[in-house]
Amino acid sequence: MHPAILGLTTIVLGVGGCLAYFYLSNQFLDKVLFPASGPHAGRNINRANMIRPWLFLFPAIFALGLYLAYPVFETLRLSLTDRDEGGAFIGLANYSQMMSEPKFWEAMRNNMLWLVVVPAASTALGLLVAQLTDRIRWGNFAKSLIFMPMAISFVGAAVIWKLVYDARPEGTDQIGMLNALYIFFGGDMPQTWLTIPFWNNFFLMVVLVWIQTGFAMVILSAALRGIPEETIEAAIVDGANPFQIFFKIKVPQIMGTIVVVWTTITITVLKVFDIVFAMTNGQWETQVLANYMYDKLFRANDWGVGSAAAMVIMLLVTPILVWNVYNARKEMR
DSSP states (O other): OOHHHHHHHHHHHHHHHHHHHHHHHHHIIIIIISOSOSTTHHHHHHHHHHHHHHHHHHHHHHHHIIIIIHHHHHHHHHHTEEGGGTSEEOTTHHHHHHHTOHHHHHHHHHHHHHHHHHHHHHHHHHHHHHHHHTTSTTHHHHHHHHHGGGGSOHHHHHHHHHHHTOOOOTTSOOOSHHHHHHHHTTOSSOOOGGGSTTHHHHHHHHHHHHHHHHHHHHHHHHHHHTSOHHHHHHHHHTTOOHHHIIIIIIHHHTHHHHHHHHHHHHHHHHTOOHHHHHHTTTTTTTOOHHHHHHIIIIISOOHHHHHHHHHHHHHHHHHHHHHHHHHHHHHHO
16 A cells, blocks of 8 residues: 555544544443433433543543553563573562673763753753843844754754764864864864763763753743843842842742753753764763663663663653653643
8 A cells, every 4th residue: 555545544544533432432421321311310410521531531541551651561570581581580680780880880970970061051051042132133033043953853963063073184174173173273183072081971962952952042031031020120220230130030030940941951861862872872981871771772682681771761760750740830830
């Protein structure tokens, strides 16, 4: 069958199936299960109205359970088994093996470094840009340019920045912007920036900061515009300078939004994989948890340790995710 026809058929069947489910389930509820007639008509109507929302939510809850909850339990099960022994239960042996490997601790250290640098830099730059672009004539155009990296995939961004860090042999023209500047300002020879341990982590982080600054800018710009003008005018009347207005009037009023942006970027950082995979593949001491998990699952073919690494990532992400949802709901109220 032609792919276009297959796609259209899938859409028709999917949409038609949903409509049929909602119509028939509603009919079954009102006509068969709790009919609005007879001596108990009032009670049946109340019961039907209590069940109806759950009936409509059931497909979404079922799909979420199938695609989110089931993989979590299956990953937990795999992390407690050994493939070489035919999937036999081995308790926490995979976790012990994982924690005995230097690469795991290297990944943990690098992830912690990413967690310290990237959310702070992205949020601070986003806040700074949001404040400055509101005061210039071409602010919306500048915002569009800064937000543009959000439309690029992590792999696409990694390819772009790999060109920025490119190094050609000494004496030849440098097409990498960083080496071109380095040589222009008196550097002795081109540097392979991504192979320099410790510092190469920061070169990778720049890519994610470049992407996430646009996201932070958009959210924080909306929050800044929501601040009542009266408070700012009152501060100006009282003689406050622009720095005092920004740090003592504006920032405290949008602190909840700043926390939401910070935690959202933190979750992204904990899951970072594409950038490291495309630029260094975890070499030269740039390993991170997601890349470590990928290595174990698909290269070493060790589902036990790979699943254990996945569980560690989930355990690290979950508290931040809960905190993020709590703050987002608090902001909405």
